[in-house]
Amino acid sequence: xxxxxxxxxxxxxxxxxxxxxxxxxxxxxxxxxxxxxxxxxxxxxxxxxxxxxxxxxxxxxxxxxxxxxxxxxxxxxxxxxxxxxxxxxxxxxxxxxxxxxxxxxxxxxxxxxxxxxxxxxxxxxxxxxxxxxxxxxxxxxxxxxxxxxxxxxxxxxxxxxxxxxxxxxxxxxxxxxxxxxxxxxxxxxxxxxxxxxxxxxxxxxxxxxxxxxxxxxxxxxxxxxxxxxxxxxxxxxxxxxxxxxxxxxxxxxxxxxxxxxxxxxxxxxxxxxxxxxxxxxxxxxxxxxxxxxxxxxxxxxxxxxxxxxxxxxxxxxxxxxxxxxxxxxxxxxxxxxxxxxxxxxxxxxxxxxxxxxxxxxxxxxxxxxxxxxxxxxxxxxxxxxxxxxxxxxxxxxxxxxxxxxxxxxxxxxxxxxxxxxxxxxxxxxxxxxxxxxxxxxxxxxxxxxxxxxxx
Amino acid sequence: xxxxxxxxxxxxxxxxxxxxxxxxxxxxxxxxxxxxxxxxxxxxxxxxxxxxxxxxxxxxxxxxxxxxxxxxxxxxxxxxxxxxxxxxxxxxxxxxxxxxxxxxxxxxxxxxxxxxxxxxxxxxxxxxxxxxxxxxxxxxxxxxxxxxxxxxxxxxxxxxxxxxxxxxxxxxxxxxxxxxxxxxxxxxxxxxxxxxxxxxxxxxxxxxxxxxxxxxxxxxxxxxxxxxxxxxxxxxxxxxxxxxxxxxxxxxxxxxxxxxxxxxxxxxxxxxxxxxxxxxxxxxxxxxxxxxxxxxxxxxxxxxxxxxxxxxxxxxxxxxxxxxxxxxxxxxxxxxxxx
Numbered sequence: 001x002x003x004x005x006x007x008x009x010x011x012x013x014x015x016x017x018x019x020x021x022x023x024x025x026x027x028x029x030x031x032x033x034x035x036x037x038x039x040x041x042x043x044x045x046x047x048x049x050x051x052x053x054x055x056x057x058x059x060x061x062x063x064x065x066x067x068x069x070x071x072x073x074x075x076x077x078x079x080x081x082x083x084x085x086x087x088x089x090x091x092x093x094x095x096x097x098x099x100x101x102x103x104x105x106x107x108x109x110x111x112x113x114x115x116x117x118x119x120x121x122x123x124x125x126x127x128x129x130x131x132x133x134x135x136x137x138x139x140x141x142x143x144x145x146x147x148x149x150x151x152x153x154x155x156x157x158x159x160x161x162x163x164x165x166x167x168x169x170x171x172x173x174x175x176x177x178x179x180x181x182x183x184x185x186x187x188x189x190x191x192x193x194x195x196x197x198x199x200x201x202x203x204x205x206x207x208x209x210x211x212x213x214x215x216x217x218x219x220x221x222x223x224x225x226x227x228x229x230x231x232x233x234x235x236x237x238x239x240x241x242x243x244x245x246x247x248x249x250x251x252x253x254x255x256x257x258x259x260x261x262x263x264x265x266x267x268x269x270x271x272x273x274x275x276x277x278x279x280x281x282x283x284x285x286x287x288x289x290x291x292x293x294x295x296x297x298x299x300x301x302x303x304x305x306x307x308x309x310x311x312x313x314x315x316x317x318x319x320x321x322x323x324x325x326x327x328x329x330x331x332x333x334x335x336x337x338x339x340x341x342x343x344x345x346x347x348x349x350x351x352x353x354x355x356x357x358x359x360x361x362x363x364x365x366x367x368x369x370x371x372x373x374x375x376x377x378x379x380x381x382x383x384x385x386x387x388x389x390x391x392x393x394x395x396x397x398x399x400x401x402x403x404x405x406x407x408x409x410x411x412x413x414x415x416x417x418x419x420x421x422x423x424x425x426x427x428x429x430x431x432x433x434x435x436x437x438x439x440x441x442x443x444x445x446x447x448x449x450x451x452x453x454x455x
Numbered sequence: 456x457x458x459x460x461x462x463x464x465x466x467x468x469x470x471x472x473x474x475x476x477x478x479x480x481x482x483x484x485x486x487x488x489x490x491x492x493x494x495x496x497x498x499x500x501x502x503x504x505x506x507x508x509x510x511x512x513x514x515x516x517x518x519x520x521x522x523x524x525x526x527x528x529x530x531x532x533x534x535x536x537x538x539x540x541x542x543x544x545x546x547x548x549x550x551x552x553x554x555x556x557x558x559x560x561x562x563x564x565x566x567x568x569x570x571x572x573x574x575x576x577x578x579x580x581x582x583x584x585x586x587x588x589x590x591x592x593x594x595x596x597x598x599x600x601x602x603x604x605x606x607x608x609x610x611x612x613x614x615x616x617x618x619x620x621x622x623x624x625x626x627x628x629x630x631x632x633x634x635x636x637x638x639x640x641x642x643x644x645x646x647x648x649x650x651x652x653x654x655x656x657x658x659x660x661x662x663x664x665x666x667x668x669x670x671x672x673x674x675x676x677x678x679x680x681x682x683x684x685x686x687x688x689x690x691x692x693x694x695x696x697x698x699x700x701x702x703x704x705x706x707x708x709x710x711x712x713x714x715x716x717x718x719x720x721x722x723x724x725x726x727x728x729x730x731x732x733x734x735x736x737x738x739x740x741x742x743x744x745x746x747x748x749x750x751x752x753x754x755x756x757x758x759x760x761x762x763x764x765x766x767x768x769x770x771x772x773x774x775x776x777x778x779x780x781x782x783x784x785x786x787x788x789x790x791x792x793x794x
Contacts, residue, residue, distance in 0.1 A: 069560050079512075080552035084545045086516055090523060090534035091541060097523050098531040102756035105524025105764060112520050113771035116513050120778045178756075180763045409604065410538045410613055423546065427553060434561055441562035 017407045019414040020092040025389070026417070029382055030424045031085055034078035036381070039148035040204035040235070041071045046141040047231050053138060059224050065129075066442045067228075070435065071144070072126055077431060079119070081424075092413065096396050096406035099175050103168055104158045106180040111154040118147035152200060153193040160188035163388065164257055165397050191253045192388075195246045198239045199384060202343055203377030205236015210374020211439065217367040220443045226361070230354070233370070236377065237347030243340055248303070255304035255312070258398060260322060261391035263315045264329040266300055267293075275300040275312040280334060283327040288316070290330075324393045332386035339380035346373055456765040457525075457755065463768045464521045465734070471514035472726055473636065476629075478504055478511045480637025482551070482579020483630060484656055485572075492652055497572070499644050501559055512548070524764050528754035532742065536598045540589045540617045547582030550574055583633045584626035591625025592617035594682035596743035621680050624671040631667050632726070635660035639722040643715030650713055657710045657718070665703070668729075681743050682736075689736035699728040 045067040052060035086108075090097045121143035128137045161167075167183030168175045209232040212225040254262045263269070267278055269288040277300040281293025301310040315323050346369070353360040360366050396403040481500040485493050504511070522530040534541070551574075558571035592598065597616040599607055616622075638656040645653055675683030686692055702721060709717035740748035755761065 069562070073556055073560050076552055076556040080549045083512070083516055083552075084549055086519055087534075087541060087545055090519075090530060091538050094531045094534045097534070098527045101523035101527045101530065102525070102760040105520065105756075105760060106767065108520050109517075109524060109764060109767045109771065112513065112517050113767070113775060115516070116771075116775045117778065119513060120775070120782050123782050176757075178760050180760055408535060408538065410535060411609060416542055419542075419546070423549060427549075430553070430557065434557060437562040 016409075016411060016413045017404050019417045020407050021403065023413065023417040023420055024088065024092055026424065027081065027085055027088060027420055028385065028389075030428065031078065031081040032382065032385060033378060034074050034081055035152065036200040036378075037204050037207070038071065038074040038078040039145075039152050040200050041067060041074065041208065042141060042145035042148060043201075043235060044208060044228075044231050045071055046138065046145060048228070049138050049141055051227075053134065059227060062442070063224060063228050066438060068126060069438055072122070073431065073434060075118075075122060077427065079115075082115075092408055093396065093406040094408050096401065099401070100161075100397060103165075103175060103178050103180060103183045104161050106184045107154040107158040107161075110184075111151050111158075114147045114150040114154060118144055118151065121147060149197060152197060156193045156196045157184055157186070157189040159388075160192045161186045162396060163192070163392055163398050164188035165400050170400055187257060188253065191246070191250045195243070195250050195384070198243045198246050199377075199381045201235050201239035202243060202340075203236075203381045205232050205234075205239060206343060206346070206370075206377040207374050209233035209236055210371055211435075213367045213370035214374070215439065215443065217364065217371055224442065229370070233347075233350050236343075237350045240340070240343040240347040240377075244344065247337070247340070251303055252306065258392070259313045260315065260318045260324060261329070261388075262304060263313060263318075264324045264326045264391050265333040265387055266312075267326050267330040268300065268312060269314045269316055269326075271311065271314040271317050273301065273311045274298040274309045275304075277303060278330075281330075283330050285326055322394065324391050329387055329391045332383040332390070336380045336383040336387060339376045339383070343373065343377055343380070346370070456758075456761050457752070459765040459768065460521060460525050460761055463765075463772065464518060464525075465730075467514045467517045467521065469727065469730060471511075471518065472632075472730065473723060474511040475514065476583070476633040476726070477636040477640045478633075479551075479579050479583045479630075480633035480635065481641070482576050483583075483634040484637050484641065484653075486576040486580055487634075487656075488652075492649075493572075495645070495649050495652075496641070497558075499641055499649075502644070512552070521764070521768070525756050525761055526751055527756060529742065529749065529751045532598075532600065532749060533593075536600075536613065536616055537589055537592055539613055540585050540592060544582060544585035544589060547578045547585055551578035551582055554578060580630060583630040584623075587626030587629030588617050588622045590629070591622030592619075593742045594625070594680065594737070595619055595621045596681045596745065598742065598744045600744045600746070600749070621671070621675050621678060624667065624674055628664070628667045628671050631660060631663045632729070635664045636722055636726070639710065639718050642710065642713060642718055654710055654713055658707070661703070661707065661710070681748075685736045686732070691735040692732045695728045695732035695735065699725055699732070702728070 045064055048060050048064040048067060051057070052064055090101075121140045124132065124140040125137065125144055128140065132140075161183050164187040165183075166186040167179040167181070169177045209229050212229040212232065215225040216222050216229065251262070254265075266275075267281065267283050267290045268275060274297070276295040276297050278290050279294040279296065281290040283290050298308040300312055302308045304310065304312055315326065350370075353366065392398060394402050394404065396406045481496070481504060485496045485500070488496055519530075522533070554571050554575035558568055558575060561567065561571070595616065597619060599612055599616070601607065604612060635657065638653050638660050641653040642650055642657060672683060672686070674680075676687070702724060706718065706721035706725065708714075709721055737743075737748075739750050739752045741751045742749040756764070
């Protein structure tokens with residue numbers, strides 16, 4: 001009887017682990033979108049605001065006020081999903097938080113402060129029209145943007161710590177000599193924060209620009225949408241063009257610190273010198289091979305270590321219970337890199353159009369292309385998070401604690417997962433609908449200022 | 456340094472109860488208003504709360520971060536045994552936040568407002584109830600902490616600790632406290648006739664808070680809730696409650712005479728006294744289990760962590776508090792105090 005019961009408990013825990021992972025992944029996928037837009041859009045808003053102050057062209061005022069509503073909506077949805085996440089960390093992974101909480105408290109408490117500053121600045125910005133000094137008002141918008149980016153970097157630093165745990169000594173299962181500051185500046189924080197910040201700008205830039213491109217394609221209020229498109233895409237394109245440099249730094253870093261993750265990203269099973277780089281391909285996890293791929297000889301060794309003949313460790317050299325799932329990580333990685341490259345070229349195309357080929361702005365295909373690119377940045381960004389998160393498995397703290405040992409003992413997490421699916425899906429539908437209404441209001445022909453303060 | 460951290464924890468709790476409480480309360484006041492008054496309340500609430508809305512709710516995140524960084528073992532127990540009410544509270548926070556934004560930022564004001572309004576009002580009532588239930592669960596002495604959880608049923612482990620009379624009364628008490636805070640705040644924000652509405656509501660809310668509080672204590676006493684026993688035998692608590700009872704009179708008078716500054720001041724004092732009365736007898740044994748109580752100061756984070764946490768809180772506090780004050784002042788919430 002007892003044996004049966006404990007077996008039952010193990011089964012329950014396994015199910016719980018999957019449910020908890022799914023719930024965490026699901027909420028993060030949503031939160032990342034909200035948070036990125038809430039973090040990057042203030043920059044578009046202040047640029048447009050600056051142009052209004054300079055030119056007094058009412059179109060810029062209208063655009064600024066419309067973007068500020070977007071910022072407000074995404075900021076709050078990001079804030080509530082973030083509040084939920086700050087609790088979920090403990091609700092789903094109590095054992096992780098019990099040990100990791102004190103160590104990674106630093107980035108989280110600073111994030112709390114940055115977020116507070118952002119909320120205060122946003123309060124000034126949203127409600128400060130015609131009430132406070134014009135320049136100071138504009139400046140509060142800048143603070144919103146900067147503190148948003150700071151929050152993002154700090155949270156990513158906490159994630160970096162899970163990949164590159166530091167700032168403590170792990171002795172006999174105990175976390176001793178904790179140093180929160182060196183945990184904050186863990187070896188992964190910089191590469192990850194840089195990559196994520198650029199990704200946020202790329203994704204949001206292309207998404208916002210894409211929405212405006214679609215409006216131009218539909219010939220609605222072209223003057224306004226073109227201005228909006230240029231501001232948003234300038235940010236997105238610059239970030240997309242810089243991203244490969246950051247990607248290269250990240251790859252070399254992962255090759256050193258998390259070779260198993262790198263091997264999974266590249267679906268690289270067998271240790272070899274002068275390892276080839278696989279592009280595409282179907283992963284067969286049982287036979288440990290990759291079919292239908294394009295192999296570029298020695299390229300992986302070069303990309304990972306800057307040496308064509310360097311040895312790249314294959315997954316087979318890791319214990320079976322320390323290997324991440326290969327297929328999903330490999331596919332996600334391919335999607336991220338593929339879409340990133342696509343956006344890089346689109347960014348270059350934009351700057352060529354802007355500087356030399358202004359007539360392309362009159363081409364239908366130009367606007368169609370950028371409309372289609374709208375979701376690509378976010379797909380790449382989510383794929384990137386799948387690479388880093390699934391690629392870290394089975395560890396929750398790399399090399400120290402496994403995810404299965406961190407999960408909550410409370411049974412029935414699957415129901416909580418269902419609830420989150422329901423709530424977040426309706427939330428997404430509602431936010432999308434709300435945004436489409438914002439755009440509809442923006443397209444109303446009169447250029448008088450939409451009233452933001454009254455109901 | 457641990458006392459600096461504890462101070463910030465208590466301070467965040469006080470500000471959360473005051474600010475978020477008034478914020479939750481706004482929805483409750485709206486829920487229990489006539490149709491005409493609802494529209495007025497909605498407008499006033501937006502004008503008053505809008506700029507500080509997000510700031511009001513960050514205090515709970517600050518609290519949770521302080522708990523997990525400084526008091527990891529205590530936090531661990533909380534997150535496991537009170538998983539369900541905390542999840543339900545989060546659901547409420549999410550829906551409420553979303554409803555607030557939707558109803559004020561939707562580009563068109565049409566029939567969809569009705570849905571947002573209901574979502575806002577209902578979640579404004581339900582969320583503080585679950586917050587109170589969660590707090591009540593800490594005190595009700597039904598949380599099971601055991602080396603092996605096998606002999607216990609799901610219900611005993613994860614339901615009974617919070618779904619009990621005492622916790623529910625605590626939840627109702629907190630919700631009525633929110634309504635009280637909000638209607639007192641709104642007195643100062645409305646003019647003439649509307650102000651009279653909030654004066655009446657504030658008086659009703661005060662009476663409800665006192666009655667529900669009294670019932671909660673009586674129920675706890677009758678059911679032998681260990682917390683109530685300690686509560687009734689602690690001299691700090693008794694003095695806090697006595698002062699609070701005495702101060703009810705000036706509170707009442709200032710509400711009646713529509714004194715905006717005094718009524719807010721006395722309402723704030725009441726909350727402070729309630730928190731002192733509730734926390735003084737249980738500190739540091741903040742959590743009551745079936746077999747005893749758990750000391751929050753047991754197994755706290757190592758000194759190096761507490762030190763860094765304390766310093767960051769001091770620095771963060773010195774940046775944030777003036778900013779918050781300035782924001783409140785800019786939008787006239789504090790200006791009245793200076794008149």
